[in-house]
Amino acid sequence: MTNSDIYDVALATQPEPAGPSGPARFGPAVLRLDGIVKTFPGVRALTDVTLEVLSGEVHALVGENGAGKSTLMAVASGALAPNEGTVEIGGTVLASASPEAARELGLGIVRQDPALLPDLTVAENMAVGVGYKRVGGLGRAVAWSQKQLDPWQMGIDAKTRVADLSVEQRFIVEIAKALALEPRVLILDEPTEHLSLEEVQKLFRTVRSLAAGGTAIVYISHRIPEVKQIADRITVLRDGQVRGTFEASEVDEQQIVERVIGRKLETxxxxxxxxxxxxxxxxxxxxxxxxxxxxxxxxxxxxxxxxxxxxxxxxxxxxxxxxxxxxxxxxxxxxxxxxxxxxxxxxxxxxxxxxxxxxxxxxxxxxxxxxxxxxxxxxxxxxxxxxxxxxxxxxxxxxxxxxxxxxxxxxxxxxxxxxxxxxxxxxxxxxxxxxxxxxxxxxxxxxxxxxxxxxxxxxxxxxxxxxxxxxxxxxxxxxxxxxxxxxxxxxxxxxxxxxxxxxxxxxxxxxxxxxxxxxxxVRARTDADTSARGVKLRRFLRGDQSPAAVLGAIFLVLGIVVAATNPAYLGAFNINNLLFMAAPLLFVGAAQQVVVLGSGFDLSVGPLMGLLVVLASYWIVDGGNLYVGVALMVAGAIGTGVINGFLVTRFAINPVVVTLAMYMALQGIYLTLRSTPGGIIFGDVADQIQARVGIVPVVTILAVAVLLFLEFALRRTRWGVELRGVGSRVDAAARLGIKVKRTRFFSYVLCSFLVLPAAVIMMAQIGIGDGRPSLSYTLSSVTVVVLAGASIFGGRGSFIGILAAAFLVQQVLNVSPFLGLSQAWSYWLPGLITLAAAVLYAQLRRSRRRRRAAAPIAQVPPAPTSPARTSSAQNGSAA
Amino acid sequence: MTATLDRPAPAPSGAPAPKPIGAAESAWRRMLSGSWVGITVATVLLFALSPVIAPGSLGTAPLLSMLPFASVLAIVAAGQTLVVQQRGLDLSVPGMIALAAVLSTGLPQNYGWPLWAAVIAGIVGPGIVGLVNGVLVTFFRVMPLVVTLGMNAVLLGTVFFIADGTPSGATAELNGFALDRTLGIPNTLLIAIVIVVIAGLVTQRSIIGRRLTAVGVSERAAAALGVRVNAYQMFAYAFAGLCYGAGGVLLAGYTKTPALFLGDSYLLPSVAAVVLGGTALTGGIASVVSTGIAALFLTQLGQLLRSVGWQDALQLIAQSVVLIAVVLVRELVPAFLRRRASRRQSAE
Known part of the structure; x- marks a missing residue:
């Protein structure tokens, strides 16, 4: 017999373990875990775990790091599927492992590693976390969230990005989110790790009043004194097995510790x-x-x-x-x-x-x-x-x-x-x-x-x-x-x-x-951002729109300088040309932005334009059928997006490889169809596409309108929030119930669909079925996105930025002949601008991260094999 | 219930022993990932089938016309392997090859450089550009894809600038060397073998190679060990640049009057060769030699398709399909085996 066995027996004989039905002063069991077994490759994380949590009790779950506490709660909250056993919440069996279903049944969870999307604002996070309906729609999310957060007096502004919050503030957001759901069972996983003593007391008061109202609370901790203070009953977990459930008043700290470790400290x-x-x-x-x-x-x-x-x-x-x-x-x-x-x-x-x-x-x-x-x-x-x-x-x-x-x-x-x-x-x-x-x-x-x-x-x-x-x-x-x-x-x-x-x-x-x-x-909440003006300016600088303002300014300055040296630059012809040529850039830039926001990448946008033009050149010609031509273009665009999206999401293939292969395949297809330019595009159609109001081309107005609409949708619709959420932190997004694969899939489809109008404009402009001029648009789309300041890792970015960047890129290309630059510059300029912008933004982002010292959640990589061993967020700041 | 818990103190770890992976599964896995077996079998099969599909396709003349291109691809793909090992993807391959070609042909013709100096410039030039790529990726923390895509445009502009818009011809010596054979073996192939073997030895057997692998698997873990992560990554990009340079010079010599943008057709094949060779795009374990064999496979496949009448445009489609198919098989088969294994495990 080993030491630990002695202690299991010895301890069990002293205090009477609470019976399975629990003491009478509490209500019925709200959370019931029965015979849970969970294995990971090479590890048996949970062995036959049975646990009952009653209405109105604070039930502590104690154990060492790695004892299986977090895995057990991941199973309870539907984030992990057990190999065996059942989860019952409020009398209903959780049919499949789904965080949403568990939430519906009334389970709220506050995780050690908060499920927050760092690039979204606090209000957006709360809206995603508790459901849009409860918040009253995204429009009202800010006011609603502020109301939930104010009682904590942590100085959290609902309009701030989560990435800019301190660790404690994030934790409070996570707690407020869980409480807003008015759960029947609330799981708190190591809640005091990030909090000061004062905040801990505030949390304990909240927990007690919740329990008094009939909520069942699971309190996970390895801090025994704290557990003694707050819990009604204590369940000890060691090496994935339950080692007994006790009345908190009947065991002392020493006994719990020895139970937790499984042997006497000296040994x-x-x-x-x-x-x-x-x-x-x-x-x-x-x-x-x-x-x-x-x-x-x-x-x-x-x-x-x-x-x-x-x-x-x-x-x-x-x-x-x-x-x-x-x-x-x-x-x-x-x-x-x-x-x-x-x-x-x-x-x-x-x-x-x-x-x-x-x-x-x-x-x-x-x-x-x-x-x-x-x-x-x-x-x-x-x-x-x-x-x-x-x-x-x-x-x-x-x-x-x-x-x-x-x-x-x-x-x-x-x-x-x-x-x-x-x-x-x-x-x-x-x-x-x-x-x-x-x-x-x-x-x-x-x-x-x-x-x-x-x-x-x-x-x-x-x-x-x-x-x-x-x-x-x-x-x-x-x-x-x-x-x-x-x-x-x-x-x-x-x-x-x-x-x-x-x-x-x-x-x-x-x-x-x-x-x-x-x-x-003694730790004081240092809210440096107290003056109202400072807050606004700082939020703007950190926000998604600051690059747009800078790019717009460069655009204007460049225009003025060139116009001063050569007045022809401001001529109607040149301005019309500039605006018209910017239109396809606006569309492909927006297309690339959509996938990049969801942390994808699409190299195939250029050749896709070429393919669509070549397809059109068979039907949108004198004596052809316009409708068939348009239908073919639509089918080509959507088909490409579907294949890209399917391969990337269904099989988890690197998007760069998928779209690089697609790049080559599309090029192969249009070259097979037309190895030399051919098929004169019907003149009337081309003219209509090039129509203008004054000196402004209609397609440019249209493109700007589409981008403004996309910007609105990105900020104010569920689609936008979820797309940014997926790009921001994919594991948290999945835990919050966002359908990650579907969101990504549709981002590829939408991307390819946005290439369609760009192709139509290029078709009118070159007037013949030829795919080759399209290739440079792949780089252009990336240039525009990089210039627009989107985090190339997803989650951040704006379509206003795309707007400014596309005009700037076209401006740069347009001024080069006015400045007498050789053809080599038509390659150098986009390349150098891309590199310079990428380097600049990377430095800005890095120095920003520096200032915001402890901000781990954005960089915590998901543990690749066993979720049970996902360490807490504390190491993330390393990256 | 297993009796693995509660062991006496000094006993080995209390966790259940990890399940040994089934022999069949590990054989599959070895075949499919990071090993030369799969691609070698495929290549042998392809050569065996070639005469059946297109009679005469294994004759001396077709082989001699195929091998130089396979050699260039093998050299270029060796460089791509190093970049992929560092979890990058080098989209500047076309610009690098074009730069090497224009330096080795344009400098003697337009600027009167001696051939040896031009060849060195053609190899070292891309090497320096590769180093710049590496600096941008490591010190400035820019995504490799954006760096190499932007760099490619810069390189093409430079090529345009140096050539002044018109391609120049390779000197007779360079052309002669690239066409010549030593002991019946094309010089291009000999050079490819030397480069691939050296690169293979350095990246797989040496301490440098082990550290490159470590950095590729996990930058953070390598940094925690005390490895100079940035230095190794820059080395990978610079070495890749040298490979592209060597490949570009040979290609320029072989084609005599290289088109300005002759590198364009090597981008996808270089990536395809890396993937076919078993190097994971997630970085880490890589095999330059397998990539070289894959380059031979791809070139022979192209030759075969051409001999049955496929145009170059169709070849592009074929290459894409092969690439995606191989990635899919790599993705699906291990997943299938895992699922089966875990079903077996839970059934016990």
Missing amino acids: VFPEKGGVSGAIGAADQLAVRSLSGDEFHDISFAVKAGEIVGLAGVQGNGQAALIRSLAGLEPTTGTIEVAGRALSNGSNAAAAGAGVVYVPADRHGEGVFLPLSVGDNISSKTLSQVSTAGLVSERRVLAVAAEQIKRLAIKTPSARTPIQSLSGGNQQKAVLARTLLSEPTVLLAEEPTQGVDAGARVDIYRILRDAADAGAAVVILSSDGVELEGLCDRVLIMSRGSVVQELTGDEVSEAAIARAALTSTT
Whole structure:
């Protein structure tokens, strides 16, 4: 019998576990999970979990990181389908895993990683999150959202983009969103992680009043004191199994902790350095006046053989600090390793000095998922397995076999891709790699996150062994128990500085939590944006429309300058020509913008224009049939869009590859149809297309009207919000119930359809069936989109920007003959403008991100294999 | 219920052992992704079928006319492989080839450069442009697609500028070298083999190659290891530029009077060869040698289609269809196998 078994039995005999029906003071069960089993490749995340949450109770779910709490709640909320078992909400069985269905049945969830779309405003997010009807339509969303947010007094403006909010503010938005649904069951997943003490109390008051009103509340946390304070009943989850449900009043903190860990604390942690006398005399790592984006003026030292913990409420600069020590963030100040200063912000210099970093985001930063276990283990010490710069596969495997044996890594072979291993074994491989390089400084961020209890003990042993072997070890952890058991000293951080140091016997879970939480009460809400004018200006600059204003200004200045040197430039002919030639650009630019907003890409717009013109040249000719011609063009456009959209969404093929193949295929088709220009377009039709009002071509007016309409639709309709939502953050969009694939599919169809009018204009302009002039429009469409300042990664952008960019591009092309530029410039100008604009916007965006220090949610990549191990958002700021 | 939980402390990880992947599945997976087996089998089959479809298509003359083009494509696609490995896609291939051609032919003809200097310029020039691409992608954080699309236009403008609108002819020496054979093997093929083997050795067997793979799989993970991510990515783009340059110079020599925009027809085939060779477009694990074999496959397929009377325009369609078909098979078969495996697992 193992330790843990003893504790399971011992604990179960002391307090009487609450019976399945629950105490009488609560109502009937509102959420019932029955026999839930959930497996991921290589991992059994949940084993036969049964849980009942009653109306009016606060039911805490406690367990370590990776115990399966979040997976269980993902199953309950319909985000994950269980392999076995049923979910019942308010007496109705959840038929299929669908977040919407769960929401309909009255389940609200506040996730650790808020499901917010960073590029959308707070109001838009709330509208998507709670349903447009409840908000009263998008038009009323701002007022409605403001009303929901004001009671929290967090200074959140409903018109702000979520990306510009602080982590706490985002969390409050997520809570307000869930509460607005008036749920029968409310799940709070680690809700206090981001909040100050004051906010925590505010949250607790809200939770109690909700429970009093009959709502069932599931409260997930690994902070035991907090749980004791708020919960009526407590269910302990460990390694994916329920280890009992207890009345909160009948168990003490110690009992819960031991239940959660599964064994007594002493048996988990190795002897500390202070006890064994392994701590050396000299400072191995010395940090002096180190400042970075999220912390300032930090000084501390770590001796060889010492383990120092970093703690504090998440988002107070700990993560940035530990990353800075690894050279992954720019800093000022000094970092000395074994007496020698490192060059700041250089990961290679840090690695050269023997600093090794074990990241928290294992999937994103820790391992190379598709590579083998052997390659992962040797990836840091390639020179040990190479001769003359050539890597020996045999030696890689030999080293791997040795490490697999030494650290008891469970893997079928050293050749197995590491992604099929469980989290604990992946982490052991990372540590094997770390130990092989014999670190002088070992930095570990959340080393046991998403690791099962057994592997956790091994990892503690490995870390302590590394220290005993002479490394200075720094550990960042959000788990107080872990810090207490492992660290010789703990530094508490708040608002970017070290506010307290705990040594020796002071290092305890309670002391760490107290220090972290009390220090954050002084945290003031700094709302720099108080003056009304400042807010407006800043919002405009950060907004989607600022590029349009700049482009418009350049357009005018350029026109005036050229007109001053050559008055013919302002002649009716030239202006008419400029406006007419801008029309196809407006359409293809808008077409490209539609797909880019949904974070797609369409290279086939150019040749599609060519194909449509060639198709038209068989029917829209003297003696042909106009209607057949138009019908063919419409069919060609929509058909192309459907094929593009289908291949991209149904099979998840890279849109660039799909549309590049389409580019070539369309070119092949029109060249097969007409290898040389032919088929004179019917003159009357061409003339009508070129009709004008005064000097303004009708098609240009039409194009501007279409773009204005698209802009309106983008801001004010469900279509627009969902398209931007998908482009902004696809996993959150899916969790919010947006039909991602359908939205993307239709973006390709709409794109191709918008190419149609561009093709019609080009047809009138060249007057003959020839596809070749169309090819340059692919680059033009990209130029226009890039100039318009759309985030090429989707989510942001405006059609007003397209309007300004298209006119500017045409202006530039038009002025070149007036300036006597050679033909080479007709290639150089669009190319250089594209590159310059792309570089400029990339820099702007980067500096903006800089200023907005902690903004992780936009960059958190979805964990590729098992959602159970999706780490919290804290690591995202790295990207 | 499995008894995998609650192990004694020092025992190995408490999580259930990952299911070993079925032998059949792993064989499939190896065949379909990142391995030379699939494409080699396909190429051998294609050559075996060629005489059946078009008699005489494996004669000496057709082979000798096909191999130089396959060689150029193999060299160009080797460069594309390196860029795709870094999760980019190089759309500047046409401009790079055109630049190499115009430098190696135009400099001697219009500016009186000696041939050797012009050839070096033709190779190094695109290499420098590649480095610029790399700088824009790494330091300025611009999306590779936008960089290379814009750069292509800039290159075409430059080509136009240098040639002053009219193509120039390759010198007799360059033309002769490209047409010549050593021990009966076309020089172009020998050069392609040398480049592909060197590139293959560097990218797959060396420490540099392992780091390139690491950066391609995950920039962030590589950075956490202490790898100079930007330097490796710039190396990939610059090396790709050198490959395009070499391919462009050979092509210019072989075609004698290269059209100004002769590179246009190499963009899609270069991407297709990379994909056929098993390099994932999501970056990471790449094989230059497989890409080279795929280049041979594609060129022979084109030759075969031409010999049964398909025009060049139809070839474009055929290439697109092959590309999409291969990507689809790669996408669908593993997904199918996964589904079957998970059904089996849940049935247990």
